[in-house]
Amino acid sequence: MKINLVTLGVVLALSSAAPAFADNSTGSISGIASHGSVVTIKNKNTGLSRTFSVSTNEKFHFRQLPTGNYTVSNGEQSFDIVVTVGGTRSIDFTDKVEVLSVVGSRVSPLDLTSVESATVFTAEDIDRLPITKDLTSVALLAPGTTKGDSGFGNLASFGGASVAENGYYINGFDVTNIRKFTSFANLPYDGVSQQQVKTGGYGAEYGRSLGGVVNIVTKRGSNDWEFGGSAYWTPKGLREDRTDNLSKQTDPSPSEKYHVYNSDNTYDYLKYNVYGSGPIIEDKLFFFAMYQWRDDEWNDFNVDRSTRNTDESPLGLFKLDWNITDSQVLEYTYILNDDEYTIHPYTNPEDEYYTGKHGTPADPYSISDSGDIHILSYTGYITDNLTVNALLGRMEFDSSVRNPLEGPGAECPLVYDRRETPTSSQRIGCWGKDSNQYYRYDPEGETESDTRDSIRLGLRYDIGAHSISFGYDKEEFESTKLGREFSGGDYWRWHRGTGSEVRGVVVPEGQDYVRHRTLTEASGKYLVENTAFYLTDEWQVTDDIILRLGIRAEGFENFNSKGESFVKGDTKYAPRLGFSWDVFGEGDKKLFATAGRYYIPISANTNIRGSGIEFSTEEYFLVDSADEDPTTSAPTKLGAKLGETSYNGDENPPHPGSIAAINLEPMHQDEFILGYQQEFDTWTVGVKAIYREIKDGMDDYCGHQAFINYATDNGYNNFDYNSMANCMMMNPGNNVEIAMDLENDGNYQAVSIPASYFDLDKYKRTYTAVEFFWERAFEDNWYLKGSYSYAKSKGNAEGYVNSTLEQDDAGATQDVDHALFQKGADGYLPNDRRHTLKLFGGYNITEEIAVSANILVQSGRPVSCYGYLPLEQYKDELGVDYSGLAGYSASSFFCQGKLGSRGNEGRTPWVKTVDLGVTYKPEWAENLTLRANIKNAFNSQEVTEYTETSEIGSASAPEANPNYLNASNYLTPRRVELSVSYKF
Template sequence: MVSRTFRRTMLCMALGMGMASMAAPSAHAGNNDGTVVGHTEAGAVITISNAATGFTRSVTADDKGNYRIPYLAVGQYTLSVAKDGKTLTEPTAVTVTLGNATTVNLGASNATNLSAVNVSGTAIITAVDVTSTESSTNISREELRRLPVDQNIAAVASLAPGVVKGASAFGGLSFGGSSVAENAIYVNGLNVTDFYNRNGYSEAPFNFYQEFQVKTGGYSVEFGRTTGGVINAVARSGSNEFHAGVEMTMEPGAWHAQAEDRYDANGNRYLTASEDRDSLMKTNIYASGPIVKDKLFIFAMVEQRGDNPRNTNDEGTTLTSNSSSPDFWGTTIDWHINDSNLLSLMAFSDKSKNVGTVYNYDYDTHTIGAKTNTIYTDTGGKNWSLTYTNYLTDNLSMKVLYGENKRGSFNRALTDLDCNPVAAENAVPKPGVPLGCTTNTAVEKRNDKRKEGRADFEWKLEDHLLRFGYDHEDDDSIYSRHYPGPGAIYYNVYAATPGSTIPNPNGGGVIPPGYNGYVRARRYEIAGNFDTTNDAFYLEDNWQVTPNLLLNAGIRRDGFDNMDAAGRSYIKMDNMWAPRFGFSWDVKGDGTTKLYGNLGRYYLPVANVINIKQAGGLLDQRTFYAFGGWQTLTDANGNQYAIPVLGPQLGGVDTSQGDGTVHDLRSEVNKDMQQVYQDELILGFQQMLNDKWSWGVNATYRKLHNAIDDMEISATGKCGPDGYIGWVMGNPGKKNTVWGDTNCDGTADGWVTVDTSKEGWAMYDADGNYLGQRGWVNPKRTYTALEFQLDRAWDNKWSFNASYVLSWNRGNAEGPVNSDTNFDDTGRTENFDDPWVNFGGDGYLPNDRRHQLKLRGTYAITPNWQVAGDANIASGGPITGFGVGNPYDATVYHSYYICVANCDAPRSEDRVYESSPRGKYGRMPWTYTLGASITYLRQLADIGQLRVKFAVYNLLNEQRTIQVDQDLQTTISNSTSSTFEQPLRFQSPRFAQLTVSVDF
């Protein structure tokens, strides 16, 4: 009996993290740790120990033989079990992984029958986890060192099924059809997501991390403030053994393939990229060990990095040589006060300085001319968290965290005082000299600071595991921004024909005879201190109903409070209740086959950029002029440049987006704001084929409800066209309550409710007669996907993982940003400015990728040589032909209509339009990204190991198009823009990377 039980124990370990026992409770874990659960004899004492740190923890199995040891640091442990002084099994090795549970049955006479699976040795296999109802991918540091994965978090997350890299200028990652501004990133439990616009995060070097977990859906109630995905990372830590190492990464410029220049249909170069170069050299040094053996440990790392890219502007007339010096430091300190009380500190600094020197450049002769400017950019900041863990009893544990996350950004240039930025669209004839005397478009300084505190508890009560907690964030932004140059004005020049209408909301914007374009002179200034507080509490019950069936039910309550520059609540939403339910059925009762499901709700907070832009005294002043040609000037260095000649002013000055004052915000924000949330349903199946192979399939359905965006309410149901309210941050297609005119005397005197699904936008005929009102469409976004996975676990010889996702991403709202029109001002998209912008806008959304195939694997040729590959194959996104204006109203925003006849008619109702829905013009091409690497390993006597990895990314040097110009018409005319469908962004060219590391 003893030998048979021991064999079953070894098999349970081999089946890997989270293989369920017959009656073990659900195996959730905290943000930066893991759990061990299992089944043994009732009343037995289970002891887990970590020889590397001296940590030991003992618990007693309940009267059903179940045990649970939560909040364990990621790493290698040994489990033993004894009862009445008698050892039931030999000590067994256990691997604890991030965010998962490792289930091990120890010495129980009624242990699950796993005889159908054969296992040799003690290999740990990541396979079926019958205690989990979430969709996640774990990737360890050791696996990443074997694979050709570029050294950044985005590259790691892209390995997970359903994750798409953003194709727009602002990049980012899309999880399950969400926009790139809906994700959350954690390091050791500290939220490091950029809360200014939610597209970005604080990041440490690759070597600082021990393990990553990428959650793509179904995550538990301890995670919130996201309707996309979660990237959860844990840093390395010290032990009783002294270790040290150095790693050098080299990417010489010669190892970067040349990017392709791009030419239009007439053979004119419109994108100059072949002169761009990049080179990287970084050195990473770490040391770790005990400060006090078995008690106090430290891991410390520094990295010096030399990054020297250069790039030309699109025209090839200027060249910028950059010098970046992101000198990183990071540490973790772990204090085992005793076996029941642990204290951990994590800290790192990702501050970086970049100096960009700008020169005149002659593309044809490859000649670098005179220096014209120097641009300075400072980014990053210091981050730290302190975590206290207390094992109060065998069944009750607590974890408390406090930390701070800082992100700074300061952009400025030498020419900021003397030079205005100038830009012109492709259709405008260019002068023979650079436009403006600066390439800088913003003097911007921002300091964001998050103060985070949270407490998490686990309480095991027989067949129930209760998890509950509270977390609070104070997110503060100190911000200032303006354009450089006299008057802080940015000149944009657009082509237009005489008599055509320009986009001036104040009217009067008609191009006079003799002019073929117009100039928008924009002054944009803002400054202030803006604060947001987010808090939440959660409760979850995981109930082992039968030995094979697990149910979990949780509830999370969120509250968001965004404040204006004066510290007053601007957008405040409480009582956001997010229920989440799941089940997991161990079909055969042996931990090899699982049927599971999850249904949950997730809320998205309002980014701080909204406080700043609307509640911070924003001055956004736009003045329009006829374009009178170019004037050539000379700067202080003797360099010539051009600025536009301003003709007559066209219409009034537009300050509708901000006049520099903080108004009575009651008229600018919906008093009863409804939250943005997403519902998600997942059904899945996983099966272990043998001790190494497993497969799975799941179906996911996501539906986004609601949007918070700016819209111009120009009428009310009661007062009609005289009930103008103005620009309101609210819920398109819903009832919005704002301070307005209740008795139609032209004075705001009370609360007015506008049902924007039916009213809010005044319509007039060509003679100015009021026709009634129009309402907004409801924001919609759905994501439906089928996901297939096949996995072969690493056994020191080879490993393999394949995933295929078939998905549909539909609706009329991508999310808080618009990647198809390159609009990243989170939460202030053009989509809902008036009811006609999004009219007819249903279809496939920018992050829709019908097919995604991802493959990765490693093969050990010998103990010293390994080869590995990584492939990402995806179909292209949809192409939409955006028009200007629509057949129902005189507005000239982007629209899903194009003018086809009588387009010169001064009255919009005399023009003829036709529908131009989303995706009408097909799709961008498939992309194929293949990486390959070869690694040499060698033991250095008894002192350490040498690792040399040569990796090539985008091995086939595919530079396929990932984004095109989707403006079919740029003015109201029956002509198609000459740049429509012109490729704008492409796959990065091939580059090679050599990494040499020595670990002692």
């Protein structure tokens, strides 16, 4: 029957003042019923039952319900509904209308009770689409998300933020790895029940992210026994070859023929899982268990070596749900991440290049990021109006641990040769070059690992027109660093002079010289503590208007390896405001807006790099090729030294007061959203305007001349800049309060240094966008969903990563290491995509056969020109910073000596991809499902990245890069995934 729009608007407005967000893995049911009636809900899968006695206001609500299928009844009428994560389902028993979904899902995305920008994808939604079943691929379906740089694994960027500024949750527990913010816990994706993607406007219960939030709810057991399994195979025989690209060098050597060599690489992926679920005690205790195996093999062929890589990593999920009573629920989740792959290296015969086949095998080794997750959560429905919840979680993971840690050749120095091939380095000597053994490690240190311990407490109380939520969460994140140095303790690289200068000295053509580097990194354990309180009032101002008034109080503290705090700021307050207006009270038109501030903590990687021991040196010498050791290939005798030695860091840990500004403001962002949605029969359409701006951006500054100048100007002539940390955390463009040993007597005192001494611009990043989005609910055997975004992401820093350098040092990128790196930095940022069109949907041809498609049309990313800093031009003002800056790569916006600007080389081409899928569910085998998905069906292989480095060599002897602006990466070619699923 058709829903009366006037009644429907009242239902939606009065039914709930808020979605149930105190627990990040639940949903709600609410609505209107006659005074004195009793409304009962019952979970159809688990038997969980609750009642609500309706008072004179004729409203009822059931907060923080486990997601799933429910029956709602008032004794006369009953409805079957599905509760999804973060949403509210509304019912009006007084008008005998049909149930309406107000959740961001395919049924009806128009949720008048919510101000958030969020989309929920159920397992059924995801199964229908021809996409890879993983967290990132699903997140990229949401409006406002784009794929980040390939160097970080093509993670999702939300609303112009870097890929290292998102939050990831599983069953309410934050599983983001904050060592660098670029990884998160994995799980068997077939164990996912729902994935919620928040792209903006989220409430005060969420923090520590500037981009978006991905919220996973796993499957759970029920009163029905169910078993099954699935297999997914992407065979190498159904994959097109990747694109090669020739070098632009004039008359290249045989080893420099290709700039990109991919065509001989092969990939064969197979994963399969089994699962079981059911009641341990009917209506009381349930389990869900899934175990997934992999049998992946991929072969990578390079210039003169290759690898065969295998991954048999299992993943596991175990979930227990205990309905202690109808008003108390206890949940336990265990996730196994045995993430480890093995690398089998090979070396080509001498003088054989680009062979496309494996040569002589070397010792294999593995890389492990394995770990475990434990989550325990409790929800108590104390009264009809009071709900409490608590969550405890622990996540333990290895951090890219190599096994064996060291192989043969660890005693030999690292040696490369560029005498015959100046644009590429050849590995020589006795070090473990064939097994990529670049380092040797501290024998007394502990394995690199990360551990997160978290507690969350929440309370919600409904009183009159207000729904009050209060919560507290605390997390401790400990990262263990294993000390290391270069293999054999030294790193040598041979060069041959071209008649140009090296470190200010002309090296004659044909004269050999070497670059020598050393590295010392100490072992240690580093702790990050983050705390937060939040308070939210969801206020039903009128029948048609809901206000959300929230505040989040954040606390951040970082410790060095001695347990000494080096960053502890005052409590930071983040307001979260919003409203939702049912424009005409008819339930089919919604105007909404949000305004909020969001903070992100300092990463554990900053503790390691900023407060630990990291010391390196670089120097150049003339040498004679006759003095090359026949075994190690290192020089046995050094000639004249070229210039001065460059030093980076210190052999002693820095004073904790000198690591970060005392007045350091954690990086935060202000966001404003204004949107409108409307329903037309089976269609829902909307438009939204978004503005985001970074306030008080944060990064490390690695210069020291500014401190010398300040000390000198204030009469401190004994100051030694070596008493400062190698790099200092600060807010660029602000005055810096920091501890300095001005008298060089070991006594540090706090001083305030004007911003002018550093000559740094304010940290800038803005995101402005207009999004159009639409959805046709499934009817007449087809559905369609999509969005179009027009967006601009501008500034002088990308954020917690630097995509150009593929640098994932969150909060410690190169961007503000010195004022020279900011010159030319203003412009459109790497995640800027002006136009993005997304379309996905499906059509049921028959009851057995369905087809689906996923289409992406997107404009390109900005292209820039990078080169070495022209140090001689600024030598007089650089002072002691000259030496340190000489060790940087060609990564400034000086393009072959001339200052350019970010994005001055145009953009990469538009990307257009079409994924197609077909599903067959035969009538003769009711529980069998067969699928074939074709990714990039038309085999588009557009360029996605160019080589943006205009120079090679070194800062003291730069040379034009012949492969500047040569294509370096392409779209992944067409491939086919075949899958089969069966349940019983």
